[in-house]
Amino acid sequence: DTFLHFCAIWTVEDVAKGRRMSQKELKEAFISNLNGTSLLEISAGLSLPPLCLLCRGLLLILYYLHHGKPVSSRKYSLLLDFLVLVSPLLFSCTVLSPVIFFIPVILAAFCARIFSKIYSQRKREARVPFGQIVKEFQKACLDPECIPAITAFRVYVNVLTSISILAVDFPQYPRRYAKAETYGTGAMDLGVGAFIFGNALVCPEVRQKAHTTQPRFSGLARQVFSVWPLISLGVGRLLSVKSIEYHEHTSEYGVHWNFFFTLALVRLAASLLLAIIPKRKAWLAALAVAVLYQLLLSTTSLKTFILHGSDGRGSRLGFLDANREGLLSLFGYLAIYLASVQVGLWLLRRRSSVGGWLEALGGLALAVLLLSLLLQLSQACTEPVSRRLANLSFCTWVLAHCLLLLGCFVLADLALVFTKLLVKGSSVPCCWQVVQPPDSGKKHGMEAVPVGRQDKLSQQCLISAINKNQLLFFLLANVMTGAVNILIDTIHSKAAFTLCILHLYMFFNCLIMDILHARNIVLKFW
Numbered sequence: 001d002t003f004l005h006f007c008a009i010w011t012v013e014d015v016a017k018g019r020r021m022s023q024k025e026l027k028e029a030f031i032s033n034l035n036g037t038s039l040l041e042i043s044a045g046l047s048l049p050p051l052c053l054l055c056r057g058l059l060l061i062l063y064y065l066h067h068g069k070p071v072s073s074r075k076y077s078l079l080l081d082f083l084v085l086v087s088p089l090l091f092s093c094t095v096l097s098p099v100i101f102f103i104p105v106i107l108a109a110f111c112a113r114i115f116s117k118i119y120s121q122r123k124r125e126a127r128v129p130f131g132q133i134v135k136e137f138q139k140a141c142l143d144p145e146c147i148p149a150i151t152a153f154r155v156y157v158n159v160l161t162s163i164s165i166l167a168v169d170f171p172q173y174p175r176r177y178a179k180a181e182t183y184g185t186g187a188m189d190l191g192v193g194a195f196i197f198g199n200a201l202v203c204p205e206v207r208q209k210a211h212t213t214q215p216r217f218s219g220l221a222r223q224v225f226s227v228w229p230l231i232s233l234g235v236g237r238l239l240s241v242k243s244i245e246y247h248e249h250t251s252e253y254g255v256h257w258n259f260f261f262t263l264a265l266v267r268l269a270a271s272l273l274l275a276i277i278p279k280r281k282a283w284l285a286a287l288a289v290a291v292l293y294q295l296l297l298s299t300t301s302l303k304t305f306i307l308h309g310s311d312g313r314g315s316r317l318g319f320l321d322a323n324r325e326g327l328l329s330l331f332g333y334l335a336i337y338l339a340s341v342q343v344g345l346w347l348l349r350r351r352s353s354v355g356g357w358l359e360a361l362g363g364l365a366l367a368v369l370l371l372s373l374l375l376q377l378s379q380a381c382t383e384p385v386s387r388r389l390a391n392l393s394f395c396t397w398v399l400a401h402c403l404l405l406l407g408c409f410v411l412a413d414l415a416l417v418f419t420k421l422l423v424k425g426s427s428v429p430c431c432w433q434v435v436q437p438p439d440s441g442k443k444h445g446m447e448a449v450p451v452g453r454q455d456k457l458s459q460q461c462l463i464s465a466i467n468k469n470q471l472l473f474f475l476l477a478n479v480m481t482g483a484v485n486i487l488i489d490t491i492h493s494k495a496a497f498t499l500c501i502l503h504l505y506m507f508f509n510c511l512i513m514d515i516l517h518a519r520n521i522v523l524k525f526w
Helices: 002-030 039-046 048-067 074-092 103-125 130-139 148-167 187-201 218-226 228-243 259-276 279-299 302-308 318-322 324-328 330-347 354-381 392-422 454-458 462-468 470-487 495-518
Strands: none
Touching (some): 039 187, 039 392, 048 103, 048 392, 074 103, 074 148, 074 462, 103 392, 130 354, 148 187, 148 392, 148 470, 148 495, 187 330, 218 228, 218 259, 259 330, 279 302, 279 330, 279 392, 302 324, 318 324, 462 470, 462 495, 470 495
16 A cells, blocks of 8 residues: 555656746746847837836826826825836736837827916916926936936836746747747847846946046955855746756846856946046947957857857757856956946036937937947848857847937926926925026035925835835845745746736836835845
């Protein structure tokens, strides 16, 4: 009897394991051999976050205009932020993806309608000519120590990544948005590069004041200390994925590699290079790395090795062969990081007026145009965009679209500044504050004009909450994604069930960030 009982248990466990393995292979096939989407569709999708941010700001100003005070309830503020800043993105990458080109138009029309209502109601109170309002806007001074567009960019890259890593396992998420197998431009391919871009914008080399003198390798020392959480998370992800036989896409980074390792090593390598060369020449280093790496791909057998392994049949023998995609793509990501450092240094130049930021917006538009032309040239002369290779075309594409998104955030912020000038006393969290000019009699230069309750509002802003614990938010999203995939058969889920799961998943993550933010808790151990 004992022997038969043991055999029965063994058989059940074996069958269970076999079912789990087949489910694992099914999920791996579900995210493999894909070709991406068009650059135009990705550009349309990138317009949604700035429009959502603009819509939220206009709604808050309209509320202030009607009630004479900002939204005071924390729960209503969180609900508004989630419904306006996050929920439209969930719908646009699932059930509304077939009409993705119409969503920005609808959102823009909605924003225009809200602005028209604000302007008409304000005009009854104080009939100031529109031309005078425009002149006042152009002369307005902004807080030079704060660039909300950078914060919004980094937070939204995190939010979009968190949505995608779970949504991609559901059938409602279009396969064309997932990572391309070898060549192609998927939305998730851009997300990887945008994560590198966003990290470089606020790296120690960028944040270091120009007039301060520090040891040459101080930035590298800080990076060595600050990347250990990334390495720890990379090891933790590796062990957990292998131990529970979680589905993974091997051709993405390799057998043992993952994005946490990539981000850590890129930050270390960039800090080392920027300790040797002047950081103002970071763009030259980026260009040199990207071009030399592309030359190696085009003129040697390196590309064949990355795509097909050492034996030409996809072998995974030895550490380098097993992780060739993750290790060799470091060169491309390093080029993106270095170029992004240059962008960060340029953005942090002291601009204290709306006019200065309008000129900067023109500079961003010109850079996007030039990079788009270079992208077409690169694809024609070398090869198409490939995240797997992190080739020159991929680097150019990532930089062009990241600058496009950043420019849209700057434009949305300036639109909110203009609207706040229409309604005196109104305030929007995570938006530029209008400040008094240096010659206004203040003793200490620029000082924020006391409009609205900015400090209290910033405590009730989902963007501020996520920004304060970005790494924790990303880690929590990864853990929740794993839990959902283990507990739920995502591949065969219906649309209504998918939307419920995705909304609950994102709301839970946002709620945790909001609670931590309310208690001023920053979970940072380095």
